[in-house]
Amino acid sequence: MDKWLKTPWFIRVISLLLAIGLYVTVSLNEQNATRPDGTIFPKTSNEVATINNVPLQVHLDEEKYVVQGVPQYVSVSIQGSTSVVEATARQRNFDIFVDLEGLEEGTHEVKVQHQGISNQLSVQMEPETLEVTIEERATSEFKAEVEMLNYEDMDDGFILGEPIISPETVSVTGSKSEVDKVAMVKAIVDLTGVTDEIDIRNAPVKVYDQQGNELNVYVNPSTVHVQIPLEVGRKEVPLTYTTTGELGEGISLESISLEQDTVMVFGQAEVLNGIESIDNLIIDLTNITEDKTIELVVPIPPGVTRVEPITVNATINVEPTETVTIENIPIQVTNLEDGKTVSFIEPEEETVAITVFGTAQQLKDISEEQFSASINVEGFFNGEFETVIDLKGPDGIMMKPNYNNARVRIE
Structure with missing residues (x-):
């Protein structure tokens, strides 16, 4: 036994074990110096994290x-071990929702719920409950319709043409009480800095009630295409009419x-210079049987953008x-x-009688001096001819x- 203890290998093994023990003792003392409780072994850490702007599903x-x-978003606070908290906050692989299935119309207080968050974590949401109205x-x-902003900022030389909206109609969806309030649907166009024809492909659509308050509704599509031509001139011209057709018998x-x-016509200067009047307004008398006021569309001359x-x-x-x-x-x-001489075969008297039709007011001052009758015999040779009076x-x-x-005879 004494001989074995005195061997070099035994001394080396004992030295190694003592060195390892000394290292472990020093390391534990340094770690324990930073721990309030002075324990030798580390405890599992406890962390809190708040996740903002989490979408709230309905x-x-x-x-x-x-x-x-x-609300569109809520805040979620989670507490637990560091590894689980950090993974949950980073991945956001969970849902926050309110369950309104089965609830009737009216006002309800509902709890904000979560799904997909580890049961190792404690969870708190802000807000925790909501008062909702179904x-x-x-x-x-x-x-x-188009609502133009900053019209007063436009150059005085510019005149806006008729807006073209595509699509012309939109769908408004919301609660029945809100949809019933809809009085105006406006495509918003800002005229600031406009120097050329307006062509906006995504003009936002706003919905208002009778008092001009914006309504909380869903609009489809939420933007529309708006085109507004710019006109550079205008001109006032006379408007006259012609009649077609005949009044019925007895009136x-x-x-x-x-x-x-x-009327006022709008367009380019070179077009307006050639327009002196609009005289092709047509009034059809065919179906007029009594005093009447009718609405007529003013004709638009070629090249004119509008009237x-x-x-x-x-x-x-x-x-x-x-x-x-x-x-x-x-x-x-x-x-x-x-x-040449001419003699009348018919009428022999070389006169006609004219029956005049009109209202009493029109015929009141009628006299013989206001009428004349004639025939034109230009190009007629000797013989008998019939010609229009x-x-x-x-x-x-x-x-x-x-x-x-x-019917006359020329000799």
Whole structure:
């Protein structure tokens, strides 16, 4: 035994074990110096983390209902071991939700719930409960109009044309009470800095009530395409009309008056320079049987971008037809060749009687001096000929002669 203890290998093994023991003792003393409780072995750490802006899901029959009072995001605080807390905060592989399934319309207090968070963690949400209002869902179609901002900042030389919106209508979805309040649907266009034709492909759509308050509803599409041409000139021109068709038997035209006799045309200067009036406004008398006011669309001349107003009212007054006969109107002969003579075969008297139709007011001052009759024999040679009797009388008066044609002999 003594011999074995004195061997070099035994001394080396004992030295190694003593060195290891000394190292362990020194290391534990240094670690324990940093621990408040002075324990030798480390404890598992406990960490708290707050995760902000976590989307809040809503479990609801969205085909039937909408809900108010639900925030878009909540904050989630988790507490537990460092490794689990850090992994959960980093991955966010969990859901935060309120379950409204099975609840009827009305106001309810509901708990904010979570799913997918480790049961090793304690969880607290802010807010923990919500007061929500469930209402019947409604959807309606509305025509969108353009609302222009900062119009006063535009150059005075620019004139805005008629806006073109695509699509023209949008769907508004929300609670029935909110949708019922919709009074205006506006596509917002900011005119600041505009120097050319406006072409905005994503103009935001806003929905307002009668008082101009923006409503909390969903709009589809939420943006629209708005185009507004810029016009560089305008010109006021006279507006006149022509009539077509005839009034029915027994009534005569007393008067036609336009709501206004001038309109404003818009367009490029070179186009406006060639426009002196709009005279192709057509009034059809065919179906007029009594005094009537009709709305007419103002024709837009070629090259003009628009007219204002786009329609005018025309007031048509009619009266029962009366007649007056003017006798013995002499028939004048025009363009007879020198040295020729003409004699009338029919009518022998060389006169016509003209029956005049009109209202009592129109016929009140009718006289023989206002009428004339003539035939044109230019190019006629010797012989007998029939030619049209040309009548002249006051404008707007209907006339009917007892002879439409005259038969004459030229020698």
